[in-house]
Amino acid sequence: MRLAPALLALATLCGCAAGRDYTRPEIALSATYHAPVPIAASDAQWWRRFGDPVLDTLVETALAQNLDVVAAAARVDQARAVAGASGAALLPQLDLAASGERTRQSLRTPVGAVSNRLDLPRDYSLYTVGSQASWELDLFGGLRRGREAARADFAAAAASADAVRLSIAAEAFEAYLQLRGLQARYAVVAQQLETERKLAALVRQQAEQGLVAERELHRVLGESAGIKASLPPLRAAIAGQIHRLDLLTGRQAGSDPLHLATAQAVPDAPDPGGSAIPSELMRRRPDLVAAERRVAASNARTGVALADYYPHLALNGLLGFASIGTGSLFTNAGLQASGGAGLRWRLFDFGRVDAEVAQARGQEAEALAQFRGAVLRATEEVETAIVRLAETRTEITLREQQVTSLTRSRDQARQGYGGGALSLVDVLDADRALLEATDRLAAARAEAARASVAAVRALGGGWETRS
Template sequence: MSFYGHLVWFGLLALLAGCSVGPNYHSPKVALPANWGEVGPGGTTNRAAELSQWWKIFDDSVLDSLVERAVTSNYDLKAAEARLRAGRALRGAALADFLPTIDAIGSYTKARRSQNALSFPVRLIDTDTYEVGFDATWEIDVFGGKRRAFEAANADLQAIAEDRRSVLVSLLAEIARNYIELRGTQRRIAIARENLRAQAEALQITQQRFSAGLASELDVAQAKAVLAGTKSQVPSLDTAEKQSIHRLSVLLGQPPGALQAELEKAASVPPTPPEVPAGLPSDLLQRRPDVRRSERQLAAATARIGVVTAELFPKFSLTGMAGYQSLETANLFSAASQFWSAGPSVRWRLLEYPRLRAQIRAQTAQREQALAQFEQTMLISLEDVENALVGYAKEKERHLALSEEVAASRRALELANQIYAVGRGEFLNVLEAERSLYQAEDALAQSQRTVTLNLVALYKALGGGWEADAKMK
């Protein structure tokens, strides 16, 4: 072939290199509701939500400090960052496939020729051959297999990045949840101890009245039973308090008791704001890391169809080698020892078509699986938000009713004490009023904790917080 023929041949390859076999990826279209169905009650709205540092709405400096330390020291997050670095390295390997491969060669061979296998005499029967040089191969990506592989590697890296963001979102919610659990438990301990003091005083008064003949032994026994019942609640509450501190310590990458001195002082449960913007359902496509990760996995599966489809077509390569070869080291690098070769090559897996077709069908099925997983992830994300919205709103209603119950129980206890003091009522009414007040106050403390926890669950369901590490650095 002439020089111009080679130019035409390579020109055609360059034109073909602009195409890529396999389907081009398009983001799936998802039918989403225009607004949240459960928004409105409890102060939730469809206004755009600022979620990058959602925990700051609680205005709690201790919680802020825990979050800042967790972002830099949590081991689950460090593991996710290591996976991200590994993904970047794999993408770099896919990019390197576009470049030619160049290998250095160095060899020494000692050989003896058979005199009986030679048709003419030679000067040397025993030879020492020295060779140094390079060989190179460059596969031209005519049908886009390498481009599809790089596209898949890039999508895989983006999916790993979203996985790290998902770990961060879960970490932030876990820190807030355990912190709120801790403050809620401390409030319940305080209520229990306040009631223990009141019940101990009531028992003492009852014993004095019994000694004076103004009360029965039954009244004393009932007062002791109420006091013992309240005492029995405290150990389990102390256990829950310790467990929350241990969990927070581990989440910060520290031994379980590391935060004991910092967190053992009781504080109130952070209150919730009067209005909670939740945004729109369409925001989840951009905010939720698990939705974004699932979409990137779908893109990678689509690109891999092109990778296996490219195997149906011939592969064109340019190969060459050059170096020095000699029987003696003294003239190894002389001009007369030079050698080289270069030229194109074609490889076509003609007899493997059935296998390749099966691989294409398998990869297409994997793409369909990734699409189904994306759609399921999207539905689950919608469900999470709707559940969090209704849970937050209904618990606020319950909290209001419990507040009224506590007020009524306090008044009932006052009346029971007044009536008993003038000898017109039974002591059992006082004990029942004390028990009812304690139960109502304890339920109210749990409800306040649950309201705040449900708001944390809402922020997590909305995918809030994954920008946190960037803003803190």
């Protein structure tokens, strides 16, 4: 039996605390990011840097009305209440009570029989008024460590709520950018379809005049039908993103109060905002702040478990009045008082305490491993997002050059076809190549904007660490 350590602890009552105080874990990270993308200063409303009023309204509505955000805020309120209750456990408790009762003694009971023999009244009223106080002395820090755990849980819940807000804002942003990208691609296809219709009209006129074979007309009509067939999937995808945005903003799908079905250009992707120093980033990303606070809470709960090795001392007292009549209730004769102390010690239960301490330490080790894993995942997300943004910008530059060259090639092919120097196949090939390049350029611009949002999200958005 492990009695000696407990006796030693009892002999050194003062100055002992359960477990060790929490120390923030060290994080070894590189000094800079590896991708050549500038990082702007952090901005709480980072989405406004895209310069799109519709997007501003959309994100702010999502942050105000999204049900996941509402649920996260409710979890913060719960954690705040638990933290408040844990702090109250360190203070004395005072209860005030009053009662009044009417009693008639049975003659078949000892008290009633004695009262009858002594000619005492069987019926009486008893009135009591008083207060009772109790106070558990936190000699070994168990209650203090419990308060630390609750406060750390509250900080973790607050950081998790910020992480949810960041996630919802980024998800709304992602859906909006996908919507604008799809609308841009739809406009490209519609424009190309109109061009094909003009070409079909020209070929039809030439076929009617016997200048070209009828198969060339059918070839153009087939190409036009193929381009037209790509519009329904785009319309379905556009509707899906609008419905997704309705859901993210807490509305019924199909409501579209912002008239998102009206096409607008994809906003330009600004530089991401956040900390330019990786170690600072890891201290301010809300999900990492939450993970680190969970480590602190687990450490404090280990201290709570260790406190059960030592005795728990509580003081209690009672001061009040009791009388069988209201007239003499608040008199010296009716005064009653008591005081005392109670000792609770799991002296012969150290095997179970050992198991509880081992479990708490295992949970602390698990939380620490999860925190370190979250840090590594965060570095991967940041580096990948920055590289993705840099490479997408490079792709946009090359795609613009490609579209410029292919536009000239298409125009020259049509001029050659009109002059009889080139065949219809050459024209259709030039149109097809230009359509594909223009479509990829629109997709690349939307991808660059999404990459910027992904970088902002990986860098922690605009939320700072809460104290």
